[in-house]
Amino acid sequence: xxxxxxxxxxxxxxxxxxxxxxxxxxxxxxxxxxxxxxxxxxxxxxxxxxxxxxxxxxxxxxxxxxxxxxxxxxxxxxxxxxxxxxxxxxxxxxxxxxxxxxxxxxxxxxxxxxxxxxxxxxxxxxxxxxxxxxxxxxxxxxxxxxxxxxxxxxxxxxxxxxxxxxxxxxxxxxxxxxxxxxxxxxxxxxxxxxxxxxxxxxxxxxxxxxxxxxxxxxxxxxxxxxxxxxxxxxxxxxxxxxxxxxxxxxxxxxxxxxxxxxxxxxxxxxxxxxxxxxxxxxxxxxxxxxxxxxxxxxxxxxxxxxxxxxxxxxxxxxxxxxxxxxxxxxxxxxxxxxxxxxxxxxxxxxxxxxxxxxxxxxxxxxxxxxxxxxxxxxxxxxxxxxxxxxxxxxxxxxxxxxxxxxxx
Numbered sequence: 001x002x003x004x005x006x007x008x009x010x011x012x013x014x015x016x017x018x019x020x021x022x023x024x025x026x027x028x029x030x031x032x033x034x035x036x037x038x039x040x041x042x043x044x045x046x047x048x049x050x051x052x053x054x055x056x057x058x059x060x061x062x063x064x065x066x067x068x069x070x071x072x073x074x075x076x077x078x079x080x081x082x083x084x085x086x087x088x089x090x091x092x093x094x095x096x097x098x099x100x101x102x103x104x105x106x107x108x109x110x111x112x113x114x115x116x117x118x119x120x121x122x123x124x125x126x127x128x129x130x131x132x133x134x135x136x137x138x139x140x141x142x143x144x145x146x147x148x149x150x151x152x153x154x155x156x157x158x159x160x161x162x163x164x165x166x167x168x169x170x171x172x173x174x175x176x177x178x179x180x181x182x183x184x185x186x187x188x189x190x191x192x193x194x195x196x197x198x199x200x201x202x203x204x205x206x207x208x209x210x211x212x213x214x215x216x217x218x219x220x221x222x223x224x225x226x227x228x229x230x231x232x233x234x235x236x237x238x239x240x241x242x243x244x245x246x247x248x249x250x251x252x253x254x255x256x257x258x259x260x261x262x263x264x265x266x267x268x269x270x271x272x273x274x275x276x277x278x279x280x281x282x283x284x285x286x287x288x289x290x291x292x293x294x295x296x297x298x299x300x301x302x303x304x305x306x307x308x309x310x311x312x313x314x315x316x317x318x319x320x321x322x323x324x325x326x327x328x329x330x331x332x333x334x335x336x337x338x339x340x341x342x343x344x345x346x347x348x349x350x351x352x353x354x355x356x357x358x359x360x361x362x363x364x365x366x367x368x369x370x371x372x373x374x375x376x377x378x379x380x381x382x383x384x385x386x387x388x389x390x391x392x393x394x395x396x397x398x399x400x401x402x403x404x405x406x407x408x
Contacts, residue, residue, distance in 0.1 A: 088164035
């Protein structure tokens with residue numbers, strides 16, 4: 001259970017910067033607690049109960065840097081720059097020849113002001129993140145090869161709540177592709193990620209998040225995105241590994257001709273609970289957003305998708321599209337959807353939809369009549385169901401890697 005009488009001196013014993021500001025954020029977190037179903041945005045996932053069940057006890061603290069690198073985790077499928085994070089802190093950097101003098105990676109002290117967040121997990125993250133990991137792509141620079149950020153967990157006695165705070169800035173006329181890979185084999189951790197992306201004019205950011213390894217951790221990720229004129233953002237999430245996962249995205253299309261494409265797959269079984277939540281805010285004319293989320297649920301698993309398209313009065317000629325589809329493979333699975341449109345402009349093209357259902361037994365019968373076994377027929381239909389989401393990945397190397405990892 002969460003105790004309000006935490007020993008703050010012990011929690012902040014290995015940190016020297018902004019202790020009073022950190023304590024202020026932490027005390028606000030203690031007052032609010034972990035989110036529960038009493039909060040409308042968390043009606044489908046009671047994180048407070050989930051963590052009580054899975055973590056059993058909470059160890060709050062700030063990790064010290066860990067320089068142990070698990071190089072077995074590194075991909076050899078294609079050339080890339082490497083950023084290795086251990087327990088949410090910077091550990092290792094290897095810049096490919098293509099990336100030299102094009103981007104900077106900085107681990108710096110967090111900046112604090114008087115602002116206290118409404119999101120209790122953001123307050124927890126701000127209080128207990130060791131450093132801010134900042135990636136800055138220089139103006140006019142294009143990285144042809146991706147950057148892979150390797151997220152690893154190492155054993156530690158300080159905390160079982162891992163906090164990462166990161167900011168990625170694309171200066172004008174720049175381009176970058178990032179692949180996030182999670183390797184979380186340490187049991188009974190809560191991983192709390194807060195990411196901030198600033199995509200400036202005429203810049204292009206492709207961001208892919210892969211949570212594939214089966215593990216007993218719980219993970220929350222909040223991403224705030226600001227996109228300027230002619231900025232482009234592409235996002236793909238493959239959510240499968242963690243016991244509990246919630247990916248939350250707030251995307252602001254701030255200026256003309258900015259666009260965002262949010263695609264994701266939830267593929268879970270064995271009592272797992274995963275959720276994707278998006279808020280896409282069209283704040284200027286001629287902005288575009290497309291979302292496609294598909295879920296495959298088996299063996300008492302539970303998933304949810306909450307997606308909102310907001311169109312400001314000044315955001316005429318908005319193009320907003322949202323679709324969620326779920327495939328339920330047995331009677332004990334549950335899928336919840338909450339698609340929303342909030343539109344104040346009158347010259348827009350917006351639509352949303354959500355469907356859920358079972359495998360087509362006629363299609364399975366047809367495949368079996370052609371000599372294909374039941375399990376293989378079932379796999380072919382599931383692969384076909386998710387493949388159109390994967391085909392939306394525009395980076396060829398990343399798409400081929402994901403297809404190989406999923407044996408498609």
